Amino acid sequence: MKFGANLQTIITPEWRSQYVEYEDLKEVIYQYQEELSNLEGVPEEYQRMLTSLEESFFAKCDGQLSKVNNFYCEKLAEATRKHAILNEQFESHKDHILAFDDSNKSVKMGTITSRVGTLVKPSMFLKKEKLRMKTVKEIKFAFSEFYLSLILLQNFKELNFTAFRKILKKHDKVLNTERGEEWRRDYVETSPFYTDTYIREYIKETEETYIGLEGGDRTKAMKRLRVPPLSEKTQYPKNTVLKVGFYFGMCLILLCVFVWGLLYIEPRVDIVELFHFYRTGFVVSGFLSLLGLNILAWRKYGVNHVLIFELNPRDHLSHQHLFEISGALGFLWTLSMVTYVYSHLEFKVFPFTYSPGLLYVTYFVFLFNPFPCLFHKARKWLLYRMWRLFACGFYQVEFADFWLADQLNSLVVLFTDFEFIVCFYSLHSESFTSLTEKSTKSSAVDYCAHYSIAVSAISHAYPAWIRFVQCLRRYYDTRKGYPHLVNAGKYSTNLFKNAFKAFYLYHKQSTGQKQSVYFVLWIATQFISTVYSFAWDIKMDWGFLSDNAGENRFLREEIIYLNKYFYYAAVVENFVIRFSWVVVTIIDQTLGGSISLGAKHIAVILEMFRRFVWNFFRLENEHVNNVGEFRAVRDISITPFQTDDQRQQDMMIDESDGAESAIFDFDGKHHKRVNLGRMARGTSRVGMMKSNSADPRWENYDID
Numbered sequence: 162m163k164f165g166a167n168l169q170t171i172i173t174p175e176w177r178s179q180y181v182e183y184e185d186l187k188e189v190i191y192q193y194q195e196e197l198s199n200l201e202g203v204p205e206e207y208q209r210m211l212t213s214l215e216e217s218f219f220a221k222c223d224g225q226l227s228k229v230n231n232f233y234c235e236k237l238a239e240a241t242r243k244h245a246i247l248n249e250q251f252e253s254h255k256d257h258i259l260a261f262d263d264s265n266k267s268v269k270m271g272t273i274t275s276r277v278g279t280l281v282k283p284s285m286f287l288k289k290e291k292l293r294m295k296t297v298k299e300i301k302f303a304f305s306e307f308y309l310s311l312i313l314l315q316n317f318k319e320l321n322f323t324a325f326r327k328i329l330k331k332h333d334k335v336l337n338t339e340r341g342e343e344w345r346r347d348y349v350e351t352s353p354f355y356t357d358t359y360i361r362e363y364i365k366e367t368e369e370t371y372i373g374l375e376g377g378d379r380t381k382a383m384k385r386l387r388v389p390p391l392s393e394k395t396q397y398p399k400n401t402v403l404k405v406g407f408y409f410g411m412c413l414i415l416l417c418v419f420v421w422g423l424l425y426i427e428p429r430v431d432i433v434e435l436f437h438f439y440r441t442g443f444v445v446s447g448f449l450s451l452l453g454l455n456i457l458a459w460r461k462y463g464v465n466h467v468l469i470f471e472l473n474p475r476d477h478l479s480h481q482h483l484f485e486i487s488g489a490l491g492f493l494w495t496l497s498m499v500t501y502v503y504s505h506l507e508f509k510v511f512p513f514t515y516s517p518g519l520l521y522v523t524y525f526v527f528l529f530n531p532f533p534c535l536f537h538k539a540r541k542w543l544l545y546r547m548w549r550l551f552a553c554g555f556y557q558v559e560f561a562d563f564w565l566a567d568q569l570n571s572l573v574v575l576f577t578d579f580e581f582i583v584c585f586y587s588l589h590s591e592s593f594t595s596l597t598e599k600s601t602k603s604s605a606v607d608y609c610a611h612y613s614i615a616v617s618a619i620s621h622a623y624p625a626w627i628r629f630v631q632c633l634r635r636y637y638d639t640r641k642g643y644p645h646l647v648n649a650g651k652y653s654t655n656l657f658k659n660a661f662k663a664f665y666l667y668h669k670q671s672t673g674q675k676q677s678v679y680f681v682l683w684i685a686t687q688f689i690s691t692v693y694s695f696a697w698d699i700k701m702d703w704g705f706l707s708d709n710a711g712e713n714r715f716l717r718e719e720i721i722y723l724n725k726y727f728y729y730a731a732v733v734e735n736f737v738i739r740f741s742w743v744v745v746t747i748i749d750q751t752l753g754g755s756i757s758l759g760a761k762h763i764a765v766i767l768e769m770f771r772r773f774v775w776n777f778f779r780l781e782n783e784h785v786n787n788v789g790e791f792r793a794v795r796d797i798s799i800t801p802f803q804t805d806d807q808r809q810q811d812m813m814i815d816e817s818d819g820a821e822s823a824i825f826d827f828d829g830k831h832h833k834r835v836n837l838g839r840m841a842r843g844t845s846r847v848g849m850m851k852s853n854s855a856d857p858r859w860e861n862y863d864i865d
Contacts, residue, residue, distance in 0.1 A: 164327050172320060173313050174463035174784070179232040180317070181225045181324040187331065189218060194335050211336065218332065219344055222325070226352055229321045233354035236314050243307055244363050251300055251370070301374055301385075308367045308386050309474060315360050325349045387475060401481050408488025415495035422502040430502050433755055434606050436762055438501070438517040441578040442494035444769060445524070446487050448572065451773040453483035458777060462721050464784045470561045478539050486536065493523055518586055553630045557638055560783065563631050567779075569624040570655075571772035574765050576620040584609035614670070618663035625655035644701060651697055654690035661686050675750055687742060695739045698775065699732060704782040721781050731774050738771040 164183075172180050193214045200207040326349070329341035349355060368386065375382040423430055457480040459466045467474050497520035504513035528540060546565050549556050556562070569575070585606065632649035639645065665679035699705045705728070707717040716728050745764050749757040 164323070168320070168324065171316075173317060174465050175468075176232070176313075176317060177463070179228060181229060181321050181328070183324045183328055186218075186221060186225070186328045189221065190328075190332055190335050193218065197336070211338070215336070215338070215340055219340075222329070222344065223348070226325070226348060230352055230354050233314070233318060233321075233357070236317075237357065237359060240307075240311060240314060240360070240363060243310070244366075247303055247307055248370075250303070297374070301371070304367055304371050304374070305386060308364070308371070311360060311364045311367065315364065318354055318357070318360065322349065322355050385475075401485055405481065405484045405488050408485070408492045412488065412491045412495050415492070415499050419495060419499050419502060422499065426502060426505055428505055430505060431606075433758060435498070435501070436758065437578070437581055437606060437610060439494065439498055439520075440762065440765070441575055441582075442490070442497070442520060442524075444572060444574055444765065446491035446494055447766075448568075448769055448773075449483050449487035449490065451769065452776070453480040453487060455773065455776045455780075456480040456483065458722075459780060462723075462781075464721060464780050466780055466784075469780060469783050470564070471559065472542075473538075476538065478536065482536065482539075490524065490527075493520060514585075517582070521582060550627050553627050554634050556634075558631045558635050563628065564779070566624060566627045566631060567775075568772060570628065571768050573621055573624050576623055577617060580616055580620050581609050584612060614663050614666045618659045621662075622656050622659040625652045625659075628652045629656065648697065648701070651690075651693045654686060654693055658683065658686040658690050684746070691739050691742070695736055698735055698739075702775070702782065703778040704785065705732070717782075717785070719785050721784070722777070728778070731778060734774055735771060738767045741767055 168180070168183055196214070197207060197210060200210055326345060329345045329349075332341035333339055368383070371386055372379050372382040375385070456466060456478075458464075460480070466472075467477055497516045501513050501516040504511065504516060527535060528544070530537075530540070546561055549562050550566055550569070553562075553566075588609070629649050629652040632645045632652065636642065636645040636649070661679055661683040665677065665683045668677050668679050669675060704717045706715055709718050710716050711718055713720055713725060713728075716725065720728065722728070741764050745757075745760045748760045
């Protein structure tokens with residue numbers, strides 16, 4: 162396995178620019194080899210040229226080494242600060258971590274030894290009447306995330322040393338010299354990032370603390386702390402691919418059976434009714450498939466969606482899991498449509514109106530199933546986020562919250578179809594016997610499709626209302642009018658649009674006139690909302706039209722996806738689909754009927770596709786911001802981190818002597834200070850800390 166070919170796939174994406182530029186150095190070596198090949202017959206010239214080229218090469222290596230050292234020391238200072246803060250917070254919350262007997266069905270905490278700070282003994286855990294499990298979970302979560310950050314920094318250290326060792330070995334092999342090995346011994350192996358031992362101590366101390374939090378159960382603690390090796394491909398259950406293939410294969414077969422029945426079964430099925438009943442099933446299954454493609458692309462191009470959505474890096478859904486869920490729901494959807502069509506036959510087993518109802522009951526049972534099966538953690542995460550949307554305004558807004566609300570703005574059809582389904586099955590219940598006696602199924606469908614303009618307007622406007630309130634909440638938390646109040650203004654145009662559309666439909670229903678002042682107001686607000694939203698997509702959500710775009714004209718300085726034309730095509734696609742309502746409105750005003758309904762359904766599919774493309778660039782822009790801050794893990798704290806603390810740390814780093822981090826000795830009384838500034842600058846001196854051995858995991862890579 163080639164090291165260079167795999168380096169870019171196993172590095173921490175947010176720190177990509179801080180790693181050794183292995184491929185560039187390799188190209189330099191081959192370039193030197195080509196230049197020297199012309200002087201093989203002239204020994205003196207060859208030796209003079211070799212010496213000159215080696216000086217240039219080692220100067221490049223020295224620049225790379227300084228970059229790695231500086232970044233490592235910066236992250237080590239950050240880890241030291243977090244380590245001290247977490248232990249301080251743990252000490253301040255120790256009264257909430259109680260020790261009870263197993264007979265009392267409480268949590269039994271073992272001895273927790275903190276090698277940095279004070280020795281925490283069981284006698285320090287005071288018994289109280291109430292167990293503060295929330296605090297215990299927060300402490301575990303904070304230490305878990307800190308442990309992940311330490312592992313990432315350790316991998317950064319090991320990968321960079323391996324890159325230096327490989328490239329210098331290649332230098333010696335290609336140029337037939339031993340100076341590369343000498344340079345590695347003199348500079349790399351004495352550099353701060355390699356000789357540092359504090360990162361290992363922090364890892365060990367964090368493990369010991371977490372084992373204590375798990376009641377002394379080392380196996381359980383290490384299982385929860387486990388970080389998947391960066392060098393290994395994600396392992397999926399062996400039957401996942403099989404199930405994905407089975408579900409989508411069955412969908413295809415059932416679709417063929419459905420189409421045949423649709424064409425040849427008498428009496429013929431009403432297509433309009435079919436759309437009303439089954440559009441939601443198609444949207445849900447299709448959207449999950451597109452989201453799976455989003456995740457597949459994010460993983461391929463190094464967009465860290467796990468960090469952005471603040472998911473558990475040790476346990477989260479992959480694109481294959483989403484394909485599996487999408488395939489299973491799609492299989493149920495196609496099976497329900499087949500039973501719906503064939504239930505029109507004389508020998509039907511049950512009324513065809515039962516089929517869509519049973520389908521959506523199955524969907525709800527799957528989503529709200531309380532048992533720990535069928536992607537329980539993922540469903541719990543989704544329900545928790547949906548609750549935060551329902552209670553928007555009462556919670557601080559996180560990225561996952563407003564991202565999910567944005568998805569619902571493109572899936573507004575789910576709200577209107579839910580309204581239709583509830584109305585239809587209410588008419589067929591005993592509570593509406595009088596209505597049912599006067600109505601056939603077709604009239605019930607027609608009634609529920611148009612029974613309340615006000616309810617329909619509220620259903621259309623509700624997702625925009627969620628985002629509007631979220632923007633106000635973000636302004637309340639940050640006191641920044643721009644961009645939050647400006648973004649709220651964007652969603653307010655959506656609310657006005659739906660209000661004027663409702664007035665227009667009321668006026669049209671009562672007078673029969675297709676054009677009125679309300680129609681003009683509706684079209685005007687629709688146009689303003691569309692232009693507003695399109696401009697926000699391009700400038701704010703995607704970060705395009707940046708002043709420092711450089712060669713990426715009209716885009717931004719840093720782009721992740723390979724082809725620039727993909728970005729330009731996405732802008733055009735967004736514009737076209739954003740304004741597709743113009744065509745739909747013209748068809749509705751001129752043709753109407755089933756053609757207008759078909760155009761609206763096509764618009765729903767196009768909007769779902771637009772959101773699919775939007776997700777690529779929205780997550781990319783967020784990832785680029787994280788890269789700019791070198792943020793690779795969540796910064797979890799039990800108590801808020803004060804701004805003054807951050808300012809003090811920045812001042813320490815900016816001092817001429819560098820950032821001096823006070824690290825507690827094991828007895829908790831004495832201190833030893835490490836000058837991280839001198840560590841970063843001391844690339845040519847013998848390191849102050851004990852040397853580590855090379856990690857054997859990278860020995861399997863060949864030199865390429």
